[in-house]
Amino acid sequence: MAELHVGAGFALKTLAQAAAVAKSGDVVIVHAGVYAAGFRPPAGTTWVAADAGQVVIDGGWKGGNLSPADANGYGVMVSAAGVTLRDFEVRNIAGRGVVIGPGGDGLVLEDFEIHHTFSGGLACNGSGKAIADIAIRRGHVHDISLSGRWRETPVSGCFLFKDANNLLVEDVLIERGHGEGIAAGFRSTGVVFRRVTVRDTTHLAMYVANCATDVLVEDCVVYQTGLAEFRQGDGDVGAGYVVGDEVAEGKDANRPHSENVTLRRCVAVNCSGALQVRNGTKVKNGLLDGYDTRIQNLTVERCTFVGGSHAAGVGAGENDQGAKVRGVVRDCVMAFDVLQPGGVQAKVTAPGVRLEGNFWTAGVPAGLPASNQALRSAALVAPLATVADGFSIDNYRPVAGGPLDGAGIGALEPLPVEPPVDPPPDPEPAVDWAALRTLAAEATAEVVTASQALDAAVRVQQVLENRIREYELAAEGGEE
Secondary structure: OOEEEEOOOOOEOOHHHHHHHOOOOOEEEEOOEEEEOOEOOOOOOEEEEOOOOOEEEEOOOOOOOOOOOHHHEEEEEEOOOOOEEEOOEEEEEOEEEEEEOOOOOOOEEEEEEEEEEOOEEEEEEOOOOOEEEEEEEEEEEEEEOHHHHOOOOOOOOOEEEEOEEEEEEEEEEEEEEOOOOEEEOOOOEEEEEEEEEEEEEOOOOEEEEOOOEEEEEEOOEEEOOOOHHHOOOOOOOOOOEEEOOEOOOHHHOOOOOOEEEEEEOOEEEOOOOOEEEOOEEEEEOOEEEEEOOOOOOEEEEOOEEEOOOOOEEEEEOOOOOOOOOOEEEEOOEEEOOOOOOOOEEEEEOOOOEEEEOOEEOOOOOOOOOOOOEEOOHHHEOOOOOOHHHOOOHHHHOEOOOOOOOOOOOOOOOOOOOOOOOOOOOOOOOOOOHHHHHHHHHHHHHHHHHHHHHHHHHHHHHHHHHHHHHHHHHHHHHHHO
């Protein structure tokens, strides 16, 4: 194992030069600078910026349309196992920022920024061969899938995973993209999205599962502020959380259906459908098109869904190919007081999808079980706040001491109530040091005077005692 250095002033000037000599186990320290895109790290190597935020991989794309051939570029291609990348910025890519291809198992990507890409931010696609053990942490992905400005492209999106097994994405912000925000896609299994925030995407914010199994989505937040550039053709904003197995044709016909999917403690605000289980097919160009969702174990619990939708706030369609859909939506807060024209709180046509123990601030929709309850919107801090004026997650917290405080309902806890602060004590009066010094001097003078008087009194007493003794002696002599 060796430590290599890359950058101005070192023997290795470029990432390509370092990649040509780095071996498994080597740690490559990349010093501040702008480096060319098209970087392919070799297996088992660790690449770390010497100074966080100072290492940039730049593809030189400055915006504008591209031909399909030119749009396939990348900033970083990981197709070798055991690679770690930390503290890198990838930008201006005529294609995708980071691509994980077959063989890229064990990638660790941390503390990164990806932005201004034509096709997408990150794509993991094994093309039918699983890519395993990927960990992606602490990233900011923005201004992505920008092809939507110039020409219609597939909505593969900003953060896309296909054939990804044992995948973790946490503490990532994805914003301002013309594709889907993040997607657990075809043949992926063992997927965890945790503390991921997605905002302002033209298409849906989070594809919780599209032919993916064993998916856990926890503590995530999605919202749409309504930016004009990221609205759809009909003027609507993108959807929130979606489960939907797209119909497969050709080589993808054998992909599995989504199963064992859990959405927990998540928030959706001002989306075109906070939660959707999509279903329904049609024939297009002689082929079946649409959604063939057959999930049997969907759990949505302790989420907070806030309105703004043109569609159903919560929607779940039955499969029209004969398969049934089953799942439960429970212990959620449904704050759909404000909906766009045509919007409804819930449209659930799949009998196997149960809504249990939820709280509805605009009244319980007809036909739901008695465990659903009505709740005033005042139980939350400010659920009717306008997102376009600024988003604050605290608006959707339960009011401290209110009916949801400690009830185990919804995604968020109340803000802690700070104990009252004792008032500060009255300030001590200012000390007049000059007056104290004068007083001390006077007291000293008085002590000196008193001491002198005492000495004089003692001397007088001694004189008197001596005279008295003399008289006594004289008297005694006369008698003799």
